[in-house]
Amino acid sequence: MFEAIWQYEFLRNAFIAGLLIGFAAPLLGVFIVVRRLSLIADALSHVTLAGIAASLLLGKNFPYFTNWNPLYIGMGFSVLGSLFIEKLRAVYKHYQELAIPIILSGGIGLSVIFISLADGFNTDLFSYLFGSVSAVSRQDAWTIFAIACLVTAMILLLYKELFLLSFDEEYAVISGIRAKLIHFIFIVLVALVIAASMRIVGVLLISSLMTLPVAASIRIAKGFKQAIVYSVLFGEISVVVGLLLSYQLDLAPGGTIVMLAVFILLATLMWNKWKRG
Amino acid sequence: MKTEYVLKMEHVSFRYEKENVLEDINLAVPKGAFLGLVGPNGSGKSTLLKCVLGLLKPQQGHISLFGTPIESFKEWHRIGFVSQKANSFNSGFPATVYEVVASGLTAKRGMFRFFTKNDKQAVSEAIEAVGMSAFAKRNIGELSGGQQQRVFIARAIVSKPELLILDEPTVGVDVHHVQSFYNMLEELNEHLGITLILVTHDIGTITEKVTHVACLNKHLYFHGKAEEFEKLGEDALSKFYGHSLHVLSHQH
Ligand SMILES: Nc1ncnc2c1ncn2[C@@H]1O[C@H](COP(=O)(O)OP(=O)(O)OP(=O)(O)O)[C@@H](O)[C@H]1O
Ligand SMILES: [Mg+2]
Numbered sequence: 001m002f003e004a005i006w007q008y009e010f011l012r013n014a015f016i017a018g019l020l021i022g023f024a025a026p027l028l029g030v031f032i033v034v035r036r037l038s039l040i041a042d043a044l045s046h047v048t049l050a051g052i053a054a055s056l057l058l059g060k061n062f063p064y065f066t067n068w069n070p071l072y073i074g075m076g077f078s079v080l081g082s083l084f085i086e087k088l089r090a091v092y093k094h095y096q097e098l099a100i101p102i103i104l105s106g107g108i109g110l111s112v113i114f115i116s117l118a119d120g121f122n123t124d125l126f127s128y129l130f131g132s133v134s135a136v137s138r139q140d141a142w143t144i145f146a147i148a149c150l151v152t153a154m155i156l157l158l159y160k161e162l163f164l165l166s167f168d169e170e171y172a173v174i175s176g177i178r179a180k181l182i183h184f185i186f187i188v189l190v191a192l193v194i195a196a197s198m199r200i201v202g203v204l205l206i207s208s209l210m211t212l213p214v215a216a217s218i219r220i221a222k223g224f225k226q227a228i229v230y231s232v233l234f235g236e237i238s239v240v241v242g243l244l245l246s247y248q249l250d251l252a253p254g255g256t257i258v259m260l261a262v263f264i265l266l267a268t269l270m271w272n273k274w275k276r277g
Numbered sequence: 278m279k280t281e282y283v284l285k286m287e288h289v290s291f292r293y294e295k296e297n298v299l300e301d302i303n304l305a306v307p308k309g310a311f312l313g314l315v316g317p318n319g320s321g322k323s324t325l326l327k328c329v330l331g332l333l334k335p336q337q338g339h340i341s342l343f344g345t346p347i348e349s350f351k352e353w354h355r356i357g358f359v360s361q362k363a364n365s366f367n368s369g370f371p372a373t374v375y376e377v378v379a380s381g382l383t384a385k386r387g388m389f390r391f392f393t394k395n396d397k398q399a400v401s402e403a404i405e406a407v408g409m410s411a412f413a414k415r416n417i418g419e420l421s422g423g424q425q426q427r428v429f430i431a432r433a434i435v436s437k438p439e440l441l442i443l444d445e446p447t448v449g450v451d452v453h454h455v456q457s458f459y460n461m462l463e464e465l466n467e468h469l470g471i472t473l474i475l476v477t478h479d480i481g482t483i484t485e486k487v488t489h490v491a492c493l494n495k496h497l498y499f500h501g502k503a504e505e506f507e508k509l510g511e512d513a514l515s516k517f518y519g520h521s522l523h524v525l526s527h528q529h
Contacts (some may be wrong), residue, residue: 034370157389164380167372170360171432174330175384176353222416223373 013136014200015243020148021197021209022239026231027155028190029210034166039100040085041207044078044194046107049203051077052128053114060118071143071195078191081107086187131202131254133247144196151189158182163224202254209235212261216268234264281308282344283440283472284329289338291328298324302497311466311473313487315480320494322476323361326444330358354385357438359429359446368418374428375413378403381432403435406461422449434465441465444476459486492517
């Protein structure tokens with residue numbers, strides 16, 4: 001594939017986008033997992049799907065939208081969905097996890113309606129569901145690059161606040177940290193990364209790229225920074241090897257990437273067991 | 278010279294549901310005091326602290342911190358806190374002792390700022406002060422309950438707060454370390470002039486250390502200097518607790 005990367009632009013785009021997502025998704029994933037919000041990624045990815053379906057539907061009926069990148073409407077839906085989740089979590093103070101199935105089923109419901117209005121599945125939609133090596137345009141790659149930069153900058157700048165908020169929310173509030181604002185920024189970042197990832201891993205599998213590498217890393221990491229480093233490392237390995245495999249074997253990359261992440265998780269679990277005797 | 282008050286509560290009443298948990302509390306803590314707050318279980322001690330920390334809003338009355346009404350108080354980094362349920366965190370959390378203690382500096386440093394060299398020095402010193410240096414690189418979840426509690430104490434003192442609030446900080450800490458912990462508090466109080474509010478059931482030990490005592494059971498039954506408190510005698514205290522103190526000290 002390496003020669004092919006230099007030969008074909010689409011492969012180069014896919015590879016660059018993959019590297020960026022393999023970095024950004026697990027990076028946010030660490031905070032998501034330790035805050036026990038793993039399912040939020042799932043809920044948001046289904047809302048993103050609704051946005052993509054809406055975009056495809058619009059493109060079909062209005063020539064004006066035909067050239068619109070579904071990424072943008074997907075992103076818009078995802079960010080709106082994240083705001084709704086926050087609202088719902090505030091309403092159901094004692095049942096915060098309720099927000100997730102509400103948004104998730106809302107997202108699926110909307111998607112199904114849009115898809116049937118657009119006369120069912122087409123290959124385009126399939127590639128959004130499970131990812132595709134050939135679907136990443138240069139514009140997509142640049143958008144993903146911008147999002148990855150934004151995520152990295154925000155995590156660097158808000159690292160200590162996010163850490164404290166994740167570890168001990170009450171203490172964060174007592175310290176006078178602007179918990180609501182920071183949580184809001186964070187969830188918007190999550191929404192953006194989910195939308196950005198759909199070209200490569202697909203909407204249905206993005207949450208696993210946010211959680212599986214982290215699940216593996218927290219079994220072996222000493223400390224939070226190490227957990228982040230391992231998570232990103234595992235994420236990158238999954239993406240790079242997954243993309244290579246998917247190209248060689250002509251499989252949807254979403255599947256190979258996620259299976260590699262599962263494989264790494266199992267390997268760390270076994271390593272842990274072996275180490276403890 | 279006019280006395281400076283770190284904390285002032287005037288006619289404060291608070292209720293979670295229908296019934297008042299705190300009623301008409303008047304409490305003034307002068308700068309440099311070491312206040313022991315005592316009272317039976319469910320008497321409202323933790324609730325009172327939460328009101329002071331701005332986590333709960335009293336329905337009636339007025340609280341001021343460092344002379345500023347709590348509604349407009351912004352300098353929360355001047356206050357350190359060790360919660361009663363500090364070790365109820367998720368024990369699988371991948372954070373080292375060092376990282377947890379450093380998080381105590383978050384507010385002081387401010388948003389969008391990184392920790393400095395001095396901060397790192399302060400973290401090491403705080404860990405040293407609670408005798409946990411050997412564990413600095415260990416994950417917090419791998420420590421015993423008492424060790425975790427010491428880490429949370431280090432987190433509270435790392436920012437060198439002017440007011441340190443401790444809600445039964447020594448639960449689960451062994452006798453030897455409780456003693457050195459009280460000595461540490463005394464040192465913070467005497468040498469650094471940090472004002473302390475300590476909730477505890479360990480009345481015997483604290484009366485040696487504290488300068489002021491407050492007895493709470495929904496109302497504030499007593500609030501004054503430690504010497505005056507000792508003059509009350511054990512009878513008054515037993516009456517206040519509703520049962521013999523002898524029994525109480527056996528429970529803990
Ligand atoms: N979140 C809550 N909702 C409703 N009632 C509460 C809540 N927290 C505490 N209470 C009630 O308020 C009263 C005071 O509780 P508080 O925790 O302040 O007592 P405490 O003096 O700290 O007790 P302890 O010595 O056991 O720590 C108790 O009767 C308790 O049942
Ligand atoms: Mg209490």
